[in-house]
Amino acid sequence: MKRREFVKKATMAGIASTAFPYILPSGRLFARTTAELADHVVYVLFAGGVRQQEAVLKRYLADSQGVDVEGNILINMLNGSEPERKIVYGTTPAGEPDGSQPIPKILSQTLQNQGLLFPEIKAQNGGHYGGLTSLLTGNPSTAQGLKVRPVVPTIFEYLRRHRGFKASDVWFVGSGIGNSFPLLNSSDHPQYGTEFGANFVAPSVTFGAQGTNVLSNAKIYHPQEELEPIRKMRAFLNNSFRIKAGEIDGIRNDESEKEKIKTFIRQTFEKQMSTGLYHPPVFDSHDLQTVAYAAEVLQYFKPKLLVLNLGDVDGCHANFTGYLRSLHRADHAVGWLWNFIQTQIPEMANRTIMMITPECGRNENPNPIRDENDWVAFDHSGDENTTRIFSMMVGPNVPSNLIVGSETNRIGRATDNVLTIAEIFGIKEAVKGAGLMDTQATSLFDRI
Amino acid sequence: MNMRIFNSGIILIAVAAIFSSCRKDVIADFKVNQETVLDPSLEKDRDKTNKQAISILYTSLFQKAISSNNLFQTENVIESFGDKALINEVIVSNYMNSPDVVLPSDSFMRANPDQFIKDTYKLFYVRIPSELEISFFREYIAANPNVTVELVYTAFASSDEYQFY
Numbered sequence: 297m298k299r300r301e302f303v304k305k306a307t308m309a310g311i312a313s314t315a316f317p318y319i320l321p322s323g324r325l326f327a328r329t330t331a332e333l334a335d336h337v338v339y340v341l342f343a344g345g346v347r348q349q350e351a352v353l354k355r356y357l358a359d360s361q362g363v364d365v366e367g368n369i370l371i372n373m374l375n376g377s378e379p380e381r382k383i384v385y386g387t388t389p390a391g392e393p394d395g396s397q398p399i400p401k402i403l404s405q406t407l408q409n410q411g412l413l414f415p416e417i418k419a420q421n422g423g424h425y426g427g428l429t430s431l432l433t434g435n436p437s438t439a440q441g442l443k444v445r446p447v448v449p450t451i452f453e454y455l456r457r458h459r460g461f462k463a464s465d466v467w468f469v470g471s472g473i474g475n476s477f478p479l480l481n482s483s484d485h486p487q488y489g490t491e492f493g494a495n496f497v498a499p500s501v502t503f504g505a506q507g508t509n510v511l512s513n514a515k516i517y518h519p520q521e522e523l524e525p526i527r528k529m530r531a532f533l534n535n536s537f538r539i540k541a542g543e544i545d546g547i548r549n550d551e552s553e554k555e556k557i558k559t560f561i562r563q564t565f566e567k568q569m570s571t572g573l574y575h576p577p578v579f580d581s582h583d584l585q586t587v588a589y590a591a592e593v594l595q596y597f598k599p600k601l602l603v604l605n606l607g608d609v610d611g612c613h614a615n616f617t618g619y620l621r622s623l624h625r626a627d628h629a630v631g632w633l634w635n636f637i638q639t640q641i642p643e644m645a646n647r648t649i650m651m652i653t654p655e656c657g658r659n660e661n662p663n664p665i666r667d668e669n670d671w672v673a674f675d676h677s678g679d680e681n682t683t684r685i686f687s688m689m690v691g692p693n694v695p696s697n698l699i700v701g702s703e704t705n706r707i708g709r710a711t712d713n714v715l716t717i718a719e720i721f722g723i724k725e726a727v728k729g730a731g732l733m734d735t736q737a738t739s740l741f742d743r744i
Numbered sequence: 745m746n747m748r749i750f751n752s753g754i755i756l757i758a759v760a761a762i763f764s765s766c767r768k769d770v771i772a773d774f775k776v777n778q779e780t781v782l783d784p785s786l787e788k789d790r791d792k793t794n795k796q797a798i799s800i801l802y803t804s805l806f807q808k809a810i811s812s813n814n815l816f817q818t819e820n821v822i823e824s825f826g827d828k829a830l831i832n833e834v835i836v837s838n839y840m841n842s843p844d845v846v847l848p849s850d851s852f853m854r855a856n857p858d859q860f861i862k863d864t865y866k867l868f869y870v871r872i873p874s875e876l877e878i879s880f881f882r883e884y885i886a887a888n889p890n891v892t893v894e895l896v897y898t899a900f901a902s903s904d905e906y907q908f909y
Contacts, residue, residue, distance in 0.1 A: 463827070473823045481826050496826030506817040507824065514837040521890045529891075529899035532880055537905040538788075545791070547826040554830050561834060 333693040333720045333741075336648040338594070338637065339451075339603045339713070340630055341431055343424070343471075344610035345676040346654040348684045350623060352415045353703065357382060360616065360662070361671045369624045371401045372631025373652065373688065374408050384669060385620040387578060394668075395621055399578050402631040407652070411690030413699045414740065417708030419656045419685045422678040425476050427655030427710070428605065432480055434714030434733040443476050445490075446483040448732040451714045452494035453482060455601060458726040464553040465600040466494040469590040471582065471607040473498045481547060485732070493547040494603070495557070499589030500582060503564055512565040514558070527551060560596050564589070574640065576632035581622065583608040587629040591636050598643050601717065604633075612658060616671040634690070649691030649720055653713055657684045685710065689740060700744055711737040788908040794822045796909075797832070801901055804867055805839050807846045829902065836901045840894050847893045857882045860893075868900040870909075 349359035351370060356379045357363040367379030378398055386398040403410075420430040421437055429437040432450045440446060449457075452466045470477040482493025501507055517523045549557060567573055574595070575588035583606040590604045606626050612619035630652060638645045660681035662672035676682045687708055690696075701707030711734035718727040719739040727733065792800070798818045802810035810818075818835065825831040839845055853860040861881045865873040873881075885891050900906060 468826070470824075473820060478823055478826070494826065496824075498824040501820050501824035507821050509814075510818050510821040511831075511834050511838055513841045514834045515841045517837070522895060525884075525888055525891050525895050526899045526902075529881070529884065529896060530903050532884075533899060533903040533905060536877065537903070537908075539904060539908065546828040549827050549830060554827070554833070557827070557830060558834060 330719065330722045330724060332722045334647055334649040334691055336599065336644050337601045337717050337720055338633070338648060338650045339601065339717065340633075340650065340652040341428060341603060341605040342626060342630070342652050342654045343428060343605050344607040344622070344654075345424070345612065345656050345658045345682075346609055346623065346685065347612075347658040347674060347681065348416070348686065348703075350620065351654075352413075352686045356620075357671075360674070369398075369620060370627040371398070371406070371624075372403045372627050372634075373406060374413075375406050384617050385624040387580070395617070399624060399628045402577070402628065402635050407630070407634065407650075407688055407690045408699075409697050411688060411694050411696055411698075412740070412744070414687040414701050414708040414743070415699060416701050416703055416706045417653075417685055417687050417710060417712070418706060419654070419683045420710045420734065422656050422676050422682040424607075424610070424655060428477075428480060430710050430734075431653060431655050431713055432603065433483065434711045434727070434737050436711060436734050443479070444484070445479045447485065449483045449485045449488035449492075449730065450480065450494070451601065451603075451717050453485070453488035453492035454714070454718060454723065454727045454730070455721060456492035456494075457488055458723045459600075459721050461600050462553060463493070463495055463547055463549045464556065464597055467593055467597065467599045467602045468494045468496045469586065469593060469602065469604045470496060470498040471500070471586050471605045473501055477605065487730075490545055490547055494601075495547060495549070497589070497593070499586055502561070503568065503589060508565065511561060514562065516562065519555075523555070556597075560593075563596075564592055567592075574636065576628055578625065578628055581608055581625045583622065583626055584629050587633050591633060591640075594637065594644065595641050598641065600721070612674050613663070614665050614673050615667045616673050617667045617669050619673075646692060649689060649694060651687070651689045651713060651716065653687040653710060654685045655710070657682045687713065687740065689716070695744065698744070700740075708740060708743050709734065709737060712740050712743065715739040716741060788905060791908050794819045794828075797907060798822070798835075801836070801906075802839070805845050805847075805897070805901075806842075832907075833898075833902045836898055840898060847897065850892050853885065853893050853896070857885055864896060864900060868897075868903075868906050 347360070349355045352374060353359070354366060354368040354374065354376045356367045356369065357365045363382065365379050365381050368374055368376030369378065369385050371378060383398060384395040386395050388394050389397050419427055421427045425442055426437050426440050429440050429446045433446050433448045434451070435448045437446065452468070455461045455466055456463070468481045477498065478496055481496040482490045502511070517526070573588045574591050576584050578584065579588070586606065587604065590602060593599065594602055606629065608622035609619050609626060611622055634650055637648050656676050658674040658676045658681065659679050661679070662674050665673040667673065714733065715724055715727060715737050716739045718724045719741055724739060795815065798815060799810055822828060822831055848860060858878055861873055861878050865871060865877065
């Protein structure tokens with residue numbers, strides 16, 4: 297090629313690449329709006345319904361049981377000293393009262409010190425599914441039905457459609473298969489939908505006793521001699537069928553992703569039968585087991601976005617003591633997970649933002665159920681206290697040791713998180729432009 | 745005009761009109777059998793529930809009904825994973841590793857490929873394969889000595905059409 301021709305073509309290519317938006321492998325157009333703030337996001341739905349009084353307000357028993365004991369039981373997340381009396385939320389040393397030994401703190405610096413805290417934001421929905429849906433769609437979801445996928449896109453779909461992420465780049469690790477949780481990995485929206493959904497796993501089932509019976513004896517096929525013929529024959533069969541893959545409901549990984557996920561499933565079964573999984577020092581609750589599997593997903597796939605749903609605190613409907621234990625363990629889980637990312641996953645250390653938000657609060661007034669300590673329980677049936685939640689964020693480009701708002705100055709909405717994640721990945725304007733979110737939602741970065 | 749020539753013209757036109765007028769239709773008969781050309785797979789437009797898919801698969805592979813406890817567990821496991829096609833493949837693979845699975849022998853497949861292919865289509869798709877489908881599998885099996893009954897069954901059990909009825 298002559299020099300003049302080369303210069304001409306190079307100039308044209310330069311102009312074209314600047315002037316036109318990117319074309320994704322999916323064939324869709326997108327334009328990145330801003331620079332990325334982090335490579336990965338871990339989004340913890342600190343879920344199950346958390347009362348502000350026992351969380352950021354650190355009132356322990358003072359605002360619930362009429363017992364004058366205050367203190368902080370979220371010791372990895374928040375600053376503040378622990379309660380000094382009536383300790384029931386820890387572990388149980390031999391011969392000591394139940395729960396009397398608080399779980400030692402994991403982080404040398406609390407997440408509050410390391411990051412940004414919005415101590416008082418507004419939950420959009422007082423129910424679990426509606427609340428979780430609003431945290432994942434950025435839409436108040438007031439018209440959202442149960443047992444159906446969200447009607448507006450989730451953050452997974454925004455990221456996959458506008459940012460071009462693969463299915464295995466986005467994961468939703470659920471605390472179970474009840475409450476329609478498996479439907480939250482994608483919406484039914486015609487412009488988005490399962491084609492852009494996330495991989496979902498409920499580890500307590502997939503890797504629990506049921507999964508062990510059904511999945512753990514899977515064969516390992518030789519890639520060329522066995523897998524390749526299966527793929528070729530299946531491709532012929534699928535091509536002969538009128539309904540094509542894109543029209544079939546459900547998330548679909550490509551062939552290489554599928555094999556990677558199958559290897560992960562096999563290795564996870566092997567690992568839990570042999571050396572055991574990575575797990576927090578205290579490992580005695582459903583949430584702590586879920587977070588252990590989330591850590592395995594993080595370490596194996598290094599996903600762009602992992603959403604982790606915790607839910608044990610919902611035991612507060614009938615057992616306040618159990619609720620305190622679950623809250624303390626959820627904090628232990630979050631602290632351990634943050635430490636795990638920073639120390640055990642070099643590819644994600646210092647390149648990951650973690651966000652933590654409950655999906656709803658709980659009532660101010662109790663129901664009549666009393667537990668073993670004669671303490672009353674709390675539902676979440678929609679009073680003003682149910683709309684009170686907090687949100688926090690930590691990681692690169694997140695201001696440290698900053699509090700925005702207060703108990704008397706509510707700043708922020710649960711629906712802000714989706715735009716915040718969109719901003720982290722540089723697609724905030726594209727997500728806003730879709731016009732399917734809460735009109736009052738604002739990125740938390742813009743709330744500062 | 746001469747009257748004689750005029751009359752001759754009239755007669756000629758009349759004769760021509762007679763020969764070009766209505767004739768009896770000739771119905772062509774090519775001695776071809778009447779066949780339905782609609783692809784039976786076109787009628788499958790409803791996807792099986794997890795319960796249906798697992799019950800049918802288990803019965804096909806083990807020649808007996810799945811226990812209610814096993815069915816319940818398998819349904820939950822499918823529910824617990826987002827990519828249903830992927831988890832279905834793992835379940836099929838798990839079944840194939842069971843000593844109780846009932847499969848035709850590889851020697852039967854290679855000795856009677858057409859019969860094997862027809863049986864397999866009937867077992868999994870509940871339909872007769874087309875000539876194109878028979879031809880593809882006949883040639884693929886012949887050309888690939890590594891292909892076993894297990895691999896063919898796995899391909900069918902994890903295909904899209906198997907998820908519909």
